[in-house]
Every structure is written in structure tokens, then in C-alpha cells.
Amino acid sequence: NAGVTQTPKFRVLKTGQSMTLLCAQDMNHEYMYWYRQDPGMGLRLIHYSVGEGTTAKGEVPDGYNVSRLKKQNFLLGLESAAPSQTSVYFCASSSPRPGQIYEQYFGPGTRLTVT
């Protein structure tokens, strides 16, 4: 199993450009998440999904959109990139099971720089 994979690993954008980050998981997980990680700020939830075709806002959703058309994929879009969106983006997935330790599995991250 590859687990959680993210594409691309690195990207540099100019202000105003758009892009889509792709997250894929092969663990048949119901839930998927997008976080951003900034120095001294920890991990902040951008958007999440509790199942195919559903999405919800997290703590810092402004400037981002998401789609979950297939259970295994979760896309994060930036329509008009801003320097404030320079960050490392992590995707995670999980599938809660009663009586079991709950764990979110994280991808390797995408480092995005907006100039």
C-alpha cells in the first residue's frame, strides 16, 4: 500500500495564478483532510470530507476550494494564489473504527511558494 500520496511535492506560483493539489489514498478511508503547516502555527485544518461527494470548512478555509468526487481522492484548489498561502500542505485520511485507536494518516506534504 502506498498510503497517502500527494502531488506535486513542490510548486512555485506567481500571485494570482491557480493550481490544484491532489491527494490520493489507497486505504479505503472515509474521511480526508487538508491542513496547512506554517512555522510556529502548528497544523491548521483547511477543509475536510467525511465521504465521497461531501466537503466541509475547517479552521482556515478562505482562498481554498476542495472536491471529493471519488472516495480515494481529495483535491485542494487555489483559484488566485496569494503570498499568504505560501506554506506546506498536508493531506490526511482516516476511518474511525469503534474500539480502535483513531489515527489520521498523513501524506508527505506539498511545499508551495507564492511569489
Next chain:
Amino acid sequence: QQQVKQSPQSLIVQKGGISIINCAYENTAFDYFPWYQQFPGKGPALLIAIRPDVSEKKEGRFTISFNKSAKQFSLHIMDSQPGDSATYFCAAMGGSEKLVFGKGMKLTVNP
């Protein structure tokens, strides 16, 4: 409003020493408290977790201590090793499938 407060922000210990990371939370609905470990250039990974029905959980050199009345929990790393050098995040969850993370602590273990 920061729901999970983590301290210190960074810590340097010598090999063989004890590393202690503290977290405090406010939301009494939280009922699950994991710790994640992140190495440079990697995604976080679950290290150890606890539910509030126990006050302590130990896995090898890693121990979580939980104080429900004080709304605090901590991670103790015994016999710290250079390979433990990483960033550690505490987190909390309750009432939903969303984790709330602390801001993280960078641990450096010197040989």
C-alpha cells in the same frame, strides 16, 4: 482562540535525558488525546494516544500523563535518543472527526 496550548516551543536535551512536553486544553468535550511525531520533510505520524478514562499510558520509552481535572496532558520521553529529534504535536478530538493540534515543539537530542 487556541483550543490546545502546547509548551515549550522548543527543547534541547542530552542523550539519555528526559524530554517533557506539556499541553492544556479548554474544551471539556474532548475525549481523545493523541501525540504526533514529525521528522523533517515528512508528514506527521501517530506516536501514542490516550483517552480520559486512564491517567497514564506507556509505550516503550514514551508515556502520556493525563490530568482530567486540570485539563492537561503531557508526553514524557525517557532515555531520549538523537533519533527522537523531531517536532512533536499534541492534539485533541471530541464530538467530531476533527483533530485540533497544538503549535508543536521542536525537540533536539544532542549525542
